[in-house]
Amino acid sequence: MTRIGLVVNPVAGLGGRVGLGGTDGPDRPRVALSLGARPQAGARAAAALGELAARAGGPARDGLLVVTAAGPLGADSVAAAGLADRIVYAAAAGRDTTAADTAAAVRAVVAEDVGLLLFAGGDGTARDVLGALGNVHCPVLGVPTGVKMHSAVFAVGPRAAGEVAAAWLGRTGGVRLRDAEVMDRDEDALAEGRVTSRLHGWLPVPDVPVRVQQRKTGSTTVSPEAVGGIAAEVAERVGEGLLVLGPGSTTRAVAAALGADVSLTGVDALALRPGHPPRVVARDAREDTLLALGPAWLALSPIGGQGFLLGRGNQQISPRVLRAAGGREHLLVLCTEAKLAALGGRPLLLDTGDDALDAELSGHLPVITGRRRTSLYRLAM
Amino acid sequence: MTASHAPVSVSPEEARIAPKPRLRRFQQASWDEKLIFELGSPGERGVLVPAADPSVPMPAIPAALRRAEPPALPEMSQQQVLRHYLRLSQENLGADLNIDVGQGTCTMKYSPKVNDQFVRDPRIAALHPLQDEDTVQGVLGIIHSLEQLLKEISGMDRVSLQPGAGSAAIYTNVAMIRAHFAARGELDRRDEIITTIFSHPSNAACAKTAGFKVITLHPDADGYPDIEALRAAVGPRTAALLITNPEDTGIYNPRIEEFVRIVHEAGGLCSYDQANANGILGITRARDAGFDLCHFNLHKTFSTPHACGGPAAGACAVTEELAPYLPRPTVEFDPATGMYRLDDDRPESVGKMRPFYGVVPNLVRAYAWIMSLGAEGLRAAAETAVLNNNYLLHKVRQIPGVSVPYAAGRPRVEQVRYSWEKLHEDTGLHSEDLGLRAADFGTHYWTSHHPYVVPEPMTLEPTESYTRADLDEYAAILAEIAREAYEDPETVRTAPHRSTIHRVRPEALDDPATWAVSWRAYRRKVLGEAGR
Ligand SMILES: Cc1ncc(COP(=O)(O)O)c(C=O)c1O
Numbered sequence: 001m002t003r004i005g006l007v008v009n010p011v012a013g014l015g016g017r018v019g020l021g022g023t024d025g026p027d028r029p030r031v032a033l034s035l036g037a038r039p040q041a042g043a044r045a046a047a048a049l050g051e052l053a054a055r056a057g058g059p060a061r062d063g064l065l066v067v068t069a070a071g072p073l074g075a076d077s078v079a080a081a082g083l084a085d086r087i088v089y090a091a092a093a094g095r096d097t098t099a100a101d102t103a104a105a106v107r108a109v110v111a112e113d114v115g116l117l118l119f120a121g122g123d124g125t126a127r128d129v130l131g132a133l134g135n136v137h138c139p140v141l142g143v144p145t146g147v148k149m150h151s152a153v154f155a156v157g158p159r160a161a162g163e164v165a166a167a168w169l170g171r172t173g174g175v176r177l178r179d180a181e182v183m184d185r186d187e188d189a190l191a192e193g194r195v196t197s198r199l200h201g202w203l204p205v206p207d208v209p210v211r212v213q214q215r216k217t218g219s220t221t222v223s224p225e226a227v228g229g230i231a232a233e234v235a236e237r238v239g240e241g242l243l244v245l246g247p248g249s250t251t252r253a254v255a256a257a258l259g260a261d262v263s264l265t266g267v268d269a270l271a272l273r274p275g276h277p278p279r280v281v282a283r284d285a286r287e288d289t290l291l292a293l294g295p296a297w298l299a300l301s302p303i304g305g306q307g308f309l310l311g312r313g314n315q316q317i318s319p320r321v322l323r324a325a326g327g328r329e330h331l332l333v334l335c336t337e338a339k340l341a342a343l344g345g346r347p348l349l350l351d352t353g354d355d356a357l358d359a360e361l362s363g364h365l366p367v368i369t370g371r372r373r374t375s376l377y378r379l380a381m
Numbered sequence: 382m383t384a385s386h387a388p389v390s391v392s393p394e395e396a397r398i399a400p401k402p403r404l405r406r407f408q409q410a411s412w413d414e415k416l417i418f419e420l421g422s423p424g425e426r427g428v429l430v431p432a433a434d435p436s437v438p439m440p441a442i443p444a445a446l447r448r449a450e451p452p453a454l455p456e457m458s459q460q461q462v463l464r465h466y467l468r469l470s471q472e473n474l475g476a477d478l479n480i481d482v483g484q485g486t487c488t489m490k491y492s493p494k495v496n497d498q499f500v501r502d503p504r505i506a507a508l509h510p511l512q513d514e515d516t517v518q519g520v521l522g523i524i525h526s527l528e529q530l531l532k533e534i535s536g537m538d539r540v541s542l543q544p545g546a547g548s549a550a551i552y553t554n555v556a557m558i559r560a561h562f563a564a565r566g567e568l569d570r571r572d573e574i575i576t577t578i579f580s581h582p583s584n585a586a587c588a589k590t591a592g593f594k595v596i597t598l599h600p601d602a603d604g605y606p607d608i609e610a611l612r613a614a615v616g617p618r619t620a621a622l623l624i625t626n627p628e629d630t631g632i633y634n635p636r637i638e639e640f641v642r643i644v645h646e647a648g649g650l651c652s653y654d655q656a657n658a659n660g661i662l663g664i665t666r667a668r669d670a671g672f673d674l675c676h677f678n679l680h681k682t683f684s685t686p687h688a689c690g691g692p693a694a695g696a697c698a699v700t701e702e703l704a705p706y707l708p709r710p711t712v713e714f715d716p717a718t719g720m721y722r723l724d725d726d727r728p729e730s731v732g733k734m735r736p737f738y739g740v741v742p743n744l745v746r747a748y749a750w751i752m753s754l755g756a757e758g759l760r761a762a763a764e765t766a767v768l769n770n771n772y773l774l775h776k777v778r779q780i781p782g783v784s785v786p787y788a789a790g791r792p793r794v795e796q797v798r799y800s801w802e803k804l805h806e807d808t809g810l811h812s813e814d815l816g817l818r819a820a821d822f823g824t825h826y827w828t829s830h831h832p833y834v835v836p837e838p839m840t841l842e843p844t845e846s847y848t849r850a851d852l853d854e855y856a857a858i859l860a861e862i863a864r865e866a867y868e869d870p871e872t873v874r875t876a877p878h879r880s881t882i883h884r885v886r887p888e889a890l891d892d893p894a895t896w897a898v899s900w901r902a903y904r905r906k907v908l909g910e911a912g913r
Contacts, residue, residue, distance in 0.1 A: 337832045340832070341832035364609065369597070375597055377599060
């Protein structure tokens with residue numbers, strides 16, 4: 001019997017599409033739900049298990065036992081993937097689950113001698129797992145379902161998580177463990193206007209290159225010359241029209257170069273007109289606000305060292321928003337050469353939650369690196 | 382000591398013939414010397430030039446060329462001047478002083494001193510560019526002959542030696558590409574130039590300066606320019622591909638012919654940056670890979686030498702089709718009269734790239750160097766450069782903390798871009814720190830062009846000039862620095878300790894407002910004196 005652990009944080013990622021940011025803290029999930037957010041952590045965990053089962057195949061699949069917690073904390077996802085479970089923890093009935101439930105579930109699951117602990121959540125969940133494990137050594141892998149994912153413990157997507165888990169459990173392809181950083185947004189730095197993350201510790205993660213998300217580097221100062229050139233190019237391409245700016249230090253600097261005052265971590269929309277200062281049409285916009293804008297140019301910049309373009313910290317720019325804006329043709333990817341080079345050849349990553357759209361957006365895309373300058377760079381899911 | 386600190390493995394045979402190099406106890410002079418403008422005193426002078434005999438008729442200097450006031454030069458005796466510059470020379474690490482393999486991509490080969498004697502000979506040094514052609518037949522003959530040699534070396538049909546450096550040659554090539562499409566009425570449609578991130582950044586810069594949009598390709602997993610990206614980039618807007626091969630990684634792109642074919646099929650031209658030609662001289666040629674244009678840096682490959690940012694010399698070579706656009710004047714030979722002449726009547730020419738005709742002293746040096754080696758000698762130089770590089774590669778890759786990114790297991794051509802990423806992860810030290818520590822051993826190295834695609838980079842190019850003992854010593858210095866980095870990182874972090882080279886704040890280099898490149902600018906910006 002191969003035992004694998006699963007703990008799901010059911011509220012992870014709720015805040016993304018409704019523009020709330022992370023759901024750490026007691027009230028946030030409720031607010032997100034009231035704004036129309038739909039839980040997705042469970043479904044993404046099920047997708048990871050499905051991939052694992054498919055890769056394990058036949059007898060191995062039958063020999064797979066998922067040790068987990070009751071209901072939305074894991075068992076629901078195991079059932080959805082059609083695998084056998086063993087439930088070792090249940091949250092008290094009649095109240096919302098909290099970080100304490102995650103911690104208790106983790107402790108109960110790893111006590112069962114699992115070969116790998118899968119958890120579904122974001123940076124906040126990763127910190128809870130780190131704290132709950134204490135000195136217990138258990139290989140861990142994150143299924144990315146959060147809003148903020150600065151940690152290096154996540155696979156690049158749910159399917160990739162299944163693939164890495166299968167490789168680890170089957171020990172094919174010489175998979176080893178490596179210590180991966182657990183990071184979370186540094187709220188102190190954010191208050192000072194810098195997006196950076198704080199290191200909280202390390203978790204042992206199966207080391208399968210590319211399929212495991214790289215650690216986010218702090219936003220390096222973006223040189224004014226490079227950004228001025230990028231801003232000029234963006235203004236030229238947009239001409240008269242709407243420009244939606246995703247979060248990120250490059251997009252922020254471009255907005256500043258265009259003369260617009262925008263939010264630091266949210267999604268904003270500007271109306272541009274040659275010869276006129278830009279007008280802020282929406283600040284910290286939610287998915288529905290963006291949908292109402294209609295056709296627009298979408299300016300995105302990849303997240304630091306990880307290279308995520310869509311699906312990390314900008315879930316408001318949802319598949320529907322992307323399609324309504326005009327798809328690939330209306331995507332302006334902005335990145336300085338230096339930041340692109342720091343990706344070490346890894347592609348820019350897409351995880352919109354819509355595989356068909358991710359596939360459509362994949363391939364080589366001209367990334368704007370300056371005025372009249374592009375770098376042809378690969379986007380991949 | 383952990384396993385990663387295991388001593389460099391040496392075969393018994395190697396140990397027998399290569400004694401362990403001794404690390405020098407280097408200590409550089411430090412003179413705390415003032416700027417020359419701060420030295421001297423009013424009325425002090427070196428030589429008194431005798432007044433002209435009143436009986437000698439002196440042509441009047443045109444009024445427009447005469448100064449109203451004498452220049453504000455420092456007033457000093459000859460001895461003071463000599464001492465000043467001798468002191469400065471003791472405070473740097475010139476190419477004739479250190480084992481200069483660390484200045485990768487610059488091909489710091491030894492430049493024979495006899496070639497300098499030719500240049501200082503009055504028959505060259507006393508020439509004036511405005512002299513009548515009839516009186517400079519010798520130097521025109523040298524230029525013409527050098528062009529013929531470079532035609533043979535590149536496989537191209539015509540050569541221009543006018544550009545003053547490699548980047549000027551790249552610009553000349555881009556200007557010819559622009560002229561070519563302008564003549565065909567296609568310039569408004571073909572406004573994109575493709576290059577690669579590991580090609581020298583002057584390629585992108587020149588293309589942009591000439592008004593083209595620039596598309597940069599990134600490497601694939603093996604470090605080769607990504608051919609799929611090229612396919613995605615080419616189209617009816619493609620004017621040209623500007624590419625280096627081997628690129629700055631020292632990796633030869635085996636699909637270079639396919640690159641050229643893809644661009645040609647889209648109707649674009651292909652220009653080969655051959656500034657990295659030192660490992661392929663006499664082995665392969667731009668024309669053989671299908672290129673339409675190429676350029677060489679005479680001050681690298683052809684030993685003129687690279688010096689400290691000049692003087693340089695670039696050579697452009699093109700096919701017959703592009704020859705009408707070459708800079709003017711061209712040097713022509715008339716077999717009927719046996720005379721050389723300058724041809725300025727070239728209506729389709731891109732014009733002049735610099736005043737007069739090329740950096741003549743460097744053309745003489747390059748000519749002398751090629752003629753002294755001959756065809757076989759050139760090939761032997763290339764082969765030795767490649768051998769030296771791969772020998773050094775073999776030694777350096779055994780140093781803990783170093784890796785050789787891309788194209789695993791394949792040899793490199795004439796240089797290697799190494800990475801200290803592992804050492805950085807283990808110790809927190811950066812490649813720049815190690816390079817500065819190297820100054821304490823009387824040498825140095827260069828990291829890489831920006832942006833750093835290879836993390837914590839180091840680029841070494843040993844050329845054909847250095848002996849095995851030199852390379853052993855250089856590798857031993859790097860091994861020692863790596864050992865220190867693991868065992869005593871503070872010493873490396875605060876280096877240099879025995880050298881006059883200092884740590885500079887790199888941010889200042891990025892900010893033109895802080896640059897003071899003249900005494901006047903120094904007084905204004907640094908000393909804060911107004912009105913200058
Ligand atoms: C490959 C390559 N191309 C072009 C250049 C530019 O030449 P230059 O410095 O003479 O302008 C260099 C510099 O050495 C180079 O290495």
